Amino acid sequence: MTHTVLIGLGVLIAILTVVAALGLLPSLRIVPDNTHFDFTRFRRISFPISAALSIVAITLFFTHGLNLGIDFKGGTLLEVKAKSGVADIAAMRTTLDALGLGEVQLQQFGGPENVLIRVAEQPGGDAAQQAALQKLRGALGDSVDIQRTEVLGPRVAGELLAYGMLGLMLAIVAILIYLWFRFEWQFALGAMIANVHDIVLTIGFMSISQVDFDLTSIAALLTILGYSLNDTVVIYDRIREMLRRYKKMPMPQLLNESINSTLSRSIITHVTVTLALLALLLFGGHAIHSFTAVMMFGVVLVGTYTSIFIAAPILIYLGVGEHREDAPETATPAKKNKA
């Protein structure tokens, strides 16, 4: 089935390619040429909104907390498939509750035969976790196929969490240093603020949605960091170029021009990234579901917004171009273009 569909799509692409190569397609302009939207003015709205959202996210983090996955919390996780084709969750719960392992979480996923079993970390160190696994395996017996097992002792879980957090900090600092070398310090600081903003909001999202916070979440956060910065850097690059070229343009206008001229690229790139993520979200299976969901939120929703509404306008507050005289608009690129 899938193969036929794929072959069909392949043929479609081939045809489209030929048509496109011959120039028979109309050119798609997602963002009209000569867009001049006043993004910078929105800083009076976007900054308070972002500040409020960040506070909400932080509050959520402290009240709701994150749903720590087994990587960081320790314990046992089993993914089982009922041999009969339909898992009897109620019976399973009764059997597993009788083991005296504390709270046993059962969760169906994918189909009626798949069950995810989670058991919290047992008191008594690493050996106790292994004993719990042994008990679980014994109790489940031959009625299920065990597809996946994860057992983490308390110390390893603690280390992974510490390591993950350290990595996140390390990445932010490393990127900051790189930006500091490539741009002026205000840019590095602006990117860093935008960065932290992205991570804070994404953590808020993880807190609301209660997706498992595990090693792959750290991977997602780092990727979000990378791509959000990617976007920010593209805009900053343009701002720097404009600063050199138009010595007398007022800062808000210069920022607007920069954002507008890179807007088409920002949007097209986000469409392609969204398409790729969408495919992963819909077809990639549950193993990477939370990973892609978090990434979708961070890259697509937050990342784009941040680079346009936070990272660029914040440069005004950080004093970029302060020394510039607010000269009359004699050299705007619009006029120059028309010339």
Next chain:
Amino acid sequence: MLYFTRWRALGIILTALIVCLFALPNFFPEATVKTWPAWAQRRIVLGLDLQGGSYLLLEVDSNYVKKERLDQIRDDVRRTLRDAKIGFTGGVTVRNDAAEVRITKETDVQPALAKLRELSQPLGGLMGSSGQRDLEVSDAGGGVIRLSIPQAAMLDRMRKTIEQSIQIVERRVNELGTVEPVIQRQGNDRILVQVPGLQDPTRLKELLGKTAKMEFRMVDTSVPPDQAQQGRLPPESELLMSASPPPTPYVVKKQVLVAGGDLTDAQASFDQRTGEPVVSFKFNTSGARKFAQATQENVGLPFAIVLDNKVISAPVIREPITGGQGQISGNFTVQSANDLAILLRAGALPAPLTVVEERTVGPGLGQDSIEKGELAAYVGSILVIVFMLLTYRLFGVFANIAVAINVAMIFGLLSLLNATLTLPGIAGIVLTVGIAVDSNVLIYERIREELRGGRNAISAIDAGFKRALATILDSNITTFIAAAVLFYIGTGPVRGFAVTLGIGIITTVFTAFTLTRLIVAWWVRWKRPQSVPI
């Protein structure tokens, strides 16, 4: 920007082609690839989450190692002081990571210190140049001498323990007949074991969970076990329980006649008379001599075969055993006899190992993940390709060619590095497809802008490339930093993601700077366009 010398163009194409070709072995059956030259055999390794298998992280008990060393120090101190005829009171106590002894006579303290200092050896053997020693002997005042293990000595000991443990673990894992297990040291006190294809690591854990310290000792017949249990235990003996149920106590002398290290071979077999499973063993020459001597001196008395401080059996010596071989019987099943034989052949672990992390994926789930990952990759790529065609038409075709080569190059580099592909790794490739077109988008949008700025076609293309490439480099380096950090902190699947993401960035930058530019340059030379259909 649009001018390439013939040699440069050739170089670019050859580089891309060669890198792509490295991906080839992945598309042929393993048997076919085996007949190729060795340098062409590199292929992508599937991670445990895709091919199924077990991942175990074992920890060497550092407290055990320390305690063992302190016990040894205590025995050494006793012997040394006794040999030197120096009296001490209250025995040698082990506490606070050190051994302490109280010398009875004030005048004996200095000679005792001198004698005990002889126990201390330079670290790193005789060739040790660090000046550090494996034991610190100090006068704690009030006649008390303190012997403690310096930090460096402890680390050195742990390092050796880990090295030995890895050897033993390797031998035990290999006995399971698994394919390409990976056994690595991790950090100061951990060993990582990856066994592809192993679905249930229970037996592996059982094999690794035993230190398998085997000893032949005499049973102390001077005290019946029940009296010994009530505390009437001779100082040179200890009370040990039987290995098989019901737990039966034995009084066993502490002195070891022969230890497991003297075994050269062990095999599971069946007893010729009773037909029950037994383990037959062979000693090396020195072991055989010791065993012969011991059995000659003790005919008619029981001796105990002790494994990890449990008595497997305690047969009576009927006649001297001089042939250097024998058999152990002890309520074995075929499986447990086999396991014991494996453990004895592989040798004893220097310290117990604990499983601190375990991850197992069944082959069914792995296959399922591969299929899902592939489907997502196809769908994602198709969506991106169609979108690019619709947006940039002819230049979309150029972009798609570049992205296709880009992905082929990712596979080539992954093969070249023998990298591990995991499910998040596949996600990384899909994401790279989404991102790789970004470099094209940056270039094309810049060309559009330059066209709007009033430049002619060729000059706009030229300027578009020139200006966009700097941005492409800057923006990709930030993502690369994130990938590098992720690679450094991540393990398993996450590291797989970092690898594909990082490699994807490298190939993306390469294609943007060379291939895309080359394709457009060729098109410009061929078409001499007056306008750009972008």
